Amino acid sequence: MIFDLRLRHIINFLLFFFSIICPITIDAKSHQKEEEQRIEELDAMDFIDMLNSVETGKASTLIQKFQAKEGKNRLVNGKYDPKRTECRVEAFRNKEVLLITIPAHLLFDPNDTELKAGAQEYLNPIKRYLKEPDMFRVMLVMHTDNTGSDEYRDQLTLERVNSVFDWFEDSGANTKYLFSYALGDEMPLKPNDSMENRKQNRRLEIYLVPGLKMVQQALKGRIAF
Numbered sequence: 001m002i003f004d005l006r007l008r009h010i011i012n013f014l015l016f017f018f019s020i021i022c023p024i025t026i027d028a029k030s031h032q033k034e035e036e037q038r039i040e041e042l043d044a045m046d047f048i049d050m051l052n053s054v055e056t057g058k059a060s061t062l063i064q065k066f067q068a069k070e071g072k073n074r075l076v077n078g079k080y081d082p083k084r085t086e087c088r089v090e091a092f093r094n095k096e097v098l099l100i101t102i103p104a105h106l107l108f109d110p111n112d113t114e115l116k117a118g119a120q121e122y123l124n125p126i127k128r129y130l131k132e133p134d135m136f137r138v139m140l141v142m143h144t145d146n147t148g149s150d151e152y153r154d155q156l157t158l159e160r161v162n163s164v165f166d167w168f169e170d171s172g173a174n175t176k177y178l179f180s181y182a183l184g185d186e187m188p189l190k191p192n193d194s195m196e197n198r199k200q201n202r203r204l205e206i207y208l209v210p211g212l213k214m215v216q217q218a219l220k221g222r223i224a225f
Helices: 002-043 047-051 057-076 120-130 150-170 195-201 212-219
Strands: 088-092 097-103 136-143 178-182 203-210
Touching: 047 136, 047 178, 047 203, 057 088, 057 097, 057 120, 057 203, 057 212, 120 136, 120 150, 136 150, 150 178, 150 203, 203 212
Parallel strands: 136 178
Antiparallel strands: 088 097, 097 203, 136 203
8 A cells, every 4th residue: 555655646746747847848849840940941031031031120229229339349349340451341221230241352362262361350250140049140142243254153152152151160150040142243332344343342241130039139128149
């Protein structure tokens, strides 16, 4: 009888324990599945769709203020200081998105697709924006000038942006919300009619797009990052 009573207590305890643990496990698996599906959908988006993949709605004003502060304090006053580098930092898409432009020659030798020595100095600051999943959606967009055939330009920008993406992956960054695009010479900053203009058209653009986590925080009245 005593043994049966103890066994009953053990069984009741285990039933109680699993009644608590199982919902948590199910919720965690459900959340993971939702995130995997979301990332799969994002991976299929083109450049424009990704840029507009999050509706900020009522959170827009606070996100604009947060991005302005982040751009000034972390980027302009950091590695991308225009007084010390050729890189630029701008507000984009109603001032909700930060756009960092890095000239291609700071990352690659002419016609090369392997990152040159020292290129990581211009990429390291971006790892910060990949730490919290879906706080930011980081877009790597590679451009070139109109030199060479269409096939050559497309392949050049593809291999270059892949090299940048691989660098983030190899350096241990979480690349779930890092997206790469090779646009060839589709979006020149200036007419390709001089050496200086072509030099400016050869560039890597990095877009820091607000993710769902940032929007959720902003709707609660505070962005903590």
